Amino acid sequence: MPSLLNPDRPPAFCPGCSHEQSLHALDRAFQKLGLTASQVVMVSDIGCSGLFDTFFTTHALHGLHGRALTYGAGIKLAQPHLTVVVTMGDGGLGIGGAHFLAACRRNLDLTLLVLNNFNFGMTGGQFSCTTPAPASVASRFLNAMERPMEVCSVAAAAGAPFVARSSVCEKDLADLLARAISFEGFSLVDIWGLCTGRYLGKNPGAPQEIQNTLAGLPPYRGPVAQNLRREYASHYREHTGGAPWEVPEIQAQFRPPITERREVVLLGTAGDRIISAGTLLAHAAVSAGMHVTQKNDYAITVMRGPSVTELIISPEPITYPGVERPDVVVALSEEGVRRRRELFARVKPEGRVVVAKGVALPPTPASVLHVDFQAWSIKRRERALAALAVVARGGDPVTGEMLENAAASTLRGKSLDSTLALLNRAETLPVG
Numbered sequence: 001m002p003s004l005l006n007p008d009r010p011p012a013f014c015p016g017c018s019h020e021q022s023l024h025a026l027d028r029a030f031q032k033l034g035l036t037a038s039q040v041v042m043v044s045d046i047g048c049s050g051l052f053d054t055f056f057t058t059h060a061l062h063g064l065h066g067r068a069l070t071y072g073a074g075i076k077l078a079q080p081h082l083t084v085v086v087t088m089g090d091g092g093l094g095i096g097g098a099h100f101l102a103a104c105r106r107n108l109d110l111t112l113l114v115l116n117n118f119n120f121g122m123t124g125g126q127f128s129c130t131t132p133a134p135a136s137v138a139s140r141f142l143n144a145m146e147r148p149m150e151v152c153s154v155a156a157a158a159g160a161p162f163v164a165r166s167s168v169c170e171k172d173l174a175d176l177l178a179r180a181i182s183f184e185g186f187s188l189v190d191i192w193g194l195c196t197g198r199y200l201g202k203n204p205g206a207p208q209e210i211q212n213t214l215a216g217l218p219p220y221r222g223p224v225a226q227n228l229r230r231e232y233a234s235h236y237r238e239h240t241g242g243a244p245w246e247v248p249e250i251q252a253q254f255r256p257p258i259t260e261r262r263e264v265v266l267l268g269t270a271g272d273r274i275i276s277a278g279t280l281l282a283h284a285a286v287s288a289g290m291h292v293t294q295k296n297d298y299a300i301t302v303m304r305g306p307s308v309t310e311l312i313i314s315p316e317p318i319t320y321p322g323v324e325r326p327d328v329v330v331a332l333s334e335e336g337v338r339r340r341r342e343l344f345a346r347v348k349p350e351g352r353v354v355v356a357k358g359v360a361l362p363p364t365p366a367s368v369l370h371v372d373f374q375a376w377s378i379k380r381r382e383r384a385l386a387a388l389a390v391v392a393r394g395g396d397p398v399t400g401e402m403l404e405n406a407a408a409s410t411l412r413g414k415s416l417d418s419t420l421a422l423l424n425r426a427e428t429l430p431v432g
């Protein structure tokens with residue numbers, strides 16, 4: 001197979017930088033595996049290791065420092081046929097340590113190459129999570145105060161099923177990389193090398209020290225027997241019955257009942273199922289081929305505080321998702337009303353405000369429809385949905401049939417039965 005290196009962008013590292021050897025070893029590994037450029041994604045983050053993707057003709061994604069594994073995970077879940085190779089330096093590895101542990105624990109089929117040269121080369125040679133304590137680096141004594149991270153042992157302890165330690169001096173590096181890439185599951189290769197630009201000058205004995213250190217560490221050369229297990233994405237698909245990225249599509253099966261954009265705001269208190277009702281309304285609107293935005297506002301605490309959902313429903317694409325002059329407001333609690341008090345003066349005069357009995361409203365030019373939910377034994381958590389059924393009586397912005405269809409598409413069993421019964425009852429609720 002031909003090289004996947006980009007002939008128009010030759011490697012541009014400092015003279016003698018070990019990254020160049022790793023780059024060519026990786027290219028040879030791709031060739032050994034017969035991979036074409038369109039089958040491979042190179043994912044990188046910040047630092048000199050972050051230049052790797054630019055030297056190949058493969059797909060590429062370059063992102064924030066320490067986050068390369070998260071992008072790689074997303075790509076692999078969404079496009080499982082692609083070979084995903086992530087490069088990180090020891091700097092990025094320390095910054096994204098939690099992502100590293102998650103990748104080891106999760107076992108998604110991607111390969112991480114840690115281009116480990118014991119310092120932040122690109123930013124001036126500061127100490128990283130792997131800098132040896134005796135090393136001389138730009139951040140002076142700080143590395144002497146911390147214990148360096150032993151990457152492979154951490155990976156193995158965290159559950160990585162393929163762990164290998166190597167150096168750019170090893171002749172079989174390309175073979176090792178090919179084995180790591182073809183391993184079905186998460187594979188890590190910790191590749192030791194030297195940053196000639198920042199590290200070697202201050203640590204001239206480093207090459208020999210590195211070889212001595214390597215020789216004294218536990219050997220990691222591939223599969224870790226106690227960590228071998230099922231690959232994450234295939235396991236995930238088995239649970240979901242499909243590909244992880246598949247989102248059920250809402251089919252358009254109704255004609256849009258409106259010709260212009262509508263703004264709908266539901267106001268209540270946590271526990272009133274305000275946001276669930278808004279989501280059902282959104283689903284109903286989409287089932288008529290309309291465009292919808294939904295914006296929620298609620299306290300991060302559970303079961304207390306106001307709850308607000310704002311929807312825009314339009315037969316035309318929505319270019320601005322902010323609610324300016326509502327057509328419909330549902331007010332189920334004074335707490336919710338207080339949260340959007342200023343909104344009531346802006347409701348369109350031809351608009352409607354559906355308000356639960358006992359909730360005081362600020363002045364509004366719109367028609368106000370009072371509903372005594374309590375008198376009709378409609379519980380608090382059912383009122384938002386019941387109010388939507390009242391709104392839908394006029395077929396604007398959705399019809400009752402569309403709401404029932406949305407419920408049937410998203411709910412099952414007793415939950416569906418009780419929701420349909422509620423929608424039917426609410427159609428005849430007296431309003432005053």
Ligand code: SF4
Nearest residue numbers: 014017048121195197
């Ligand atoms: S700064 Fe260090 S890691 Fe970066 S290109 Fe130069 S030698 Fe290589």
